[in-house]
Amino acid sequence: MALTNTLLLLAQAALYFCVMMGLLRMRKQIGIGIFLCALGVMHFLETYLASVFYIELPFGIVSPGSTVLFSGKLLMILLLYIREDALTARQPIYGLLIGNFLMVGLVMILRNHETVAVTAGRLPDIAFIDEMGLLMIWGTLLLFVDAIAIIVLYEFLGDRFGRHLCLRFLACGAIVLTLDQIGFFLALHYVSGAPWQAFYGGWVAKLGATVVYTGFFVAYLKFFDHEESWISNRPLKDVFQVLTYRERYHQLLEASVRDHLTGVYHRSQYDREAPEIIRKSLEENRPLSLLVIDIDHFKQVNDRLGHQSGDEVLRSIAGLLTENLRSDDHLYRVGGEEFVLLCEHLPADGGVSLAERIRKTIERFSAMYLTEKVTVSIGISSAPADGETLDELFKAADLRLYEAKERGRNQVFGPQAAG
Structure with missing residues (x-):
C-alpha cells in the first residue's frame, strides 16, 4: 500500500509540474493570467485535502494537499518570481487572500438564510465551511510569508551558490517548507485535531516533494531551456525594496528608457x-x-x-x-x-x-x-x-x-x- 501511495504521489507531482511549467513557459503567447488562475483554482482542494485526506507512507501519514499541491504552488511562485518579477509573483498571493476573506464575508451572510432540503438528508454544513474558511485564510497568510521568505532566501543564497540555480531552488524549498509545516500544522491541530504523527510525516513529505520538484526542474532545464537564461541575481539589500515597491521601480525604469x-x-x-x-x-x-x-x-x-x-x-x-x-x-x-x-x-x-x-x-x-x-x-x-x-x-x-x-x-x- 505504501509503495502504491508513493507512486501515486509522484504521478500527481509530475502532472502538476508539467501542466504548470508548460503554462509558465507559454505565458508570453497565451497570457500570464492562465498560469495565475491555474495556480489559484486548486486552493480549496489543497486546503480540504490537508484537513481530512491522509495516506500512509513508509515514514508516516501525509496529505497530498500539502505534499503535492501546496509545495508545488510555493515553488511555482518562486519560479514565477525568477522568470518575471516580485510584482507578478505577489498577484496570486493577494488574489487568494482577498478571495478567502470574501468567502468568509459571504458565508457570514449566507448562514442567515433559511435553507430548504431539496434532497433528503442533504443540508449545508456551515460548520465545515467555517473550518475550511479559517484554514484557507491561515494558509494564505502563511503563503504570503512563505513567498516573501523564499524569494529573500533565494537572493541571499545567490552569493553562496553562485550560478547553481537548482541548488538554490532546492535549499529555498526545503527551508521554507519546513517553517511552513510548523505554522500550518499548529492551526490544523487546533481546528481539526490532527494527530502529531502527521506533523513528522508531512514534514518529510514536503522535503521529499522539494527534491522531486527540483529533479523535474533539472530535467526541464536540460531538455527545454538553459539554466543561464534563468539566473538573475539581485543584491540582498535591494530585495525588500523590489518586493514592496516594484511598481515604483518599473515607473522609474520606464521613464529612463x-x-x-x-x-x-x-x-x-x-x-x-x-x-x-x-x-x-x-x-x-x-x-x-x-x-x-x-x-x-x-x-x-x-x-x-x-x-x-x-x-x-x-x-x-x-x-x-x-x-x-x-x-x-x-x-x-x-x-x-x-x-x-x-x-x-x-x-x-x-x-x-x-x-x-x-x-x-x-x-x-x-x-x-x-x-x-x-x-x-x-x-x-x-x-x-x-x-x-x-x-x-x-x-x-x-x-x-x-x-x-x-x-x-x-x-x-x-x-x-x-x-
Missing part, C-alpha cells in the same frame, strides 16, 4: 534591445520587418508654426503609431522626426501593408485634426533577405526611405517595390 516628449522608447533602448530581437527572430527562423518612418518637411512645420506646434505634431504621430502597434511590435524614436518600428513575426509583404495603413492613417488624421498637413514617408527592410544585423536592416530601410522621398514623399517603399 522612454522619450520624454512622445512617450515611445528612445534611441538608447533601440540600440540595446533591437539587436537581440533580431538575433532571436533569426535563430528561431521567424520573419521580421523594420520600418523607418520619417515626417515629411518637418523642419518647415517648425519654421512656420514654431517648435511648440512641432512638438504637438510629434506627439500626435507617436500616438497614432502606438495605436497601430501589434503585440509583437517595438517602436522607437531614433531621431528628431524619425521613428523605427521593429515588427516580429511580420514578413516583407506584411510590413508593406502595415506601412501603408500607417501612412494613410496619419494623412487622414492630419487633414481632420492638424492645422498643418502632415505626411510620412516609410522605408521597409526585412530579415534575413535584407540583412541579419541591425545596421544592415536599418541601412536597407533608410535607402528605401530616401527613395520614397525622392518619389514625392507621402510614400511607402519596401522590398517588393524595390524588386
Whole structure:
C-alpha cells in the first residue's frame, strides 16, 4: 500500500509540474493570467485535502494537499518570481487572500438564510465551511510569508551558490517548507485535531516533494531551456525594496528608457534591445520587418508654426503609431522626426501593408485634426533577405526611405517595390 501511495504521489507531482511549467513557459503567447488562475483554482482542494485526506507512507501519514499541491504552488511562485518579477509573483498571493476573506464575508451572510432540503438528508454544513474558511485564510497568510521568505532566501543564497540555480531552488524549498509545516500544522491541530504523527510525516513529505520538484526542474532545464537564461541575481539589500515597491521601480525604469516628449522608447533602448530581437527572430527562423518612418518637411512645420506646434505634431504621430502597434511590435524614436518600428513575426509583404495603413492613417488624421498637413514617408527592410544585423536592416530601410522621398514623399517603399 505504501509503495502504491508513493507512486501515486509522484504521478500527481509530475502532472502538476508539467501542466504548470508548460503554462509558465507559454505565458508570453497565451497570457500570464492562465498560469495565475491555474495556480489559484486548486486552493480549496489543497486546503480540504490537508484537513481530512491522509495516506500512509513508509515514514508516516501525509496529505497530498500539502505534499503535492501546496509545495508545488510555493515553488511555482518562486519560479514565477525568477522568470518575471516580485510584482507578478505577489498577484496570486493577494488574489487568494482577498478571495478567502470574501468567502468568509459571504458565508457570514449566507448562514442567515433559511435553507430548504431539496434532497433528503442533504443540508449545508456551515460548520465545515467555517473550518475550511479559517484554514484557507491561515494558509494564505502563511503563503504570503512563505513567498516573501523564499524569494529573500533565494537572493541571499545567490552569493553562496553562485550560478547553481537548482541548488538554490532546492535549499529555498526545503527551508521554507519546513517553517511552513510548523505554522500550518499548529492551526490544523487546533481546528481539526490532527494527530502529531502527521506533523513528522508531512514534514518529510514536503522535503521529499522539494527534491522531486527540483529533479523535474533539472530535467526541464536540460531538455527545454538553459539554466543561464534563468539566473538573475539581485543584491540582498535591494530585495525588500523590489518586493514592496516594484511598481515604483518599473515607473522609474520606464521613464529612463522612454522619450520624454512622445512617450515611445528612445534611441538608447533601440540600440540595446533591437539587436537581440533580431538575433532571436533569426535563430528561431521567424520573419521580421523594420520600418523607418520619417515626417515629411518637418523642419518647415517648425519654421512656420514654431517648435511648440512641432512638438504637438510629434506627439500626435507617436500616438497614432502606438495605436497601430501589434503585440509583437517595438517602436522607437531614433531621431528628431524619425521613428523605427521593429515588427516580429511580420514578413516583407506584411510590413508593406502595415506601412501603408500607417501612412494613410496619419494623412487622414492630419487633414481632420492638424492645422498643418502632415505626411510620412516609410522605408521597409526585412530579415534575413535584407540583412541579419541591425545596421544592415536599418541601412536597407533608410535607402528605401530616401527613395520614397525622392518619389514625392507621402510614400511607402519596401522590398517588393524595390524588386
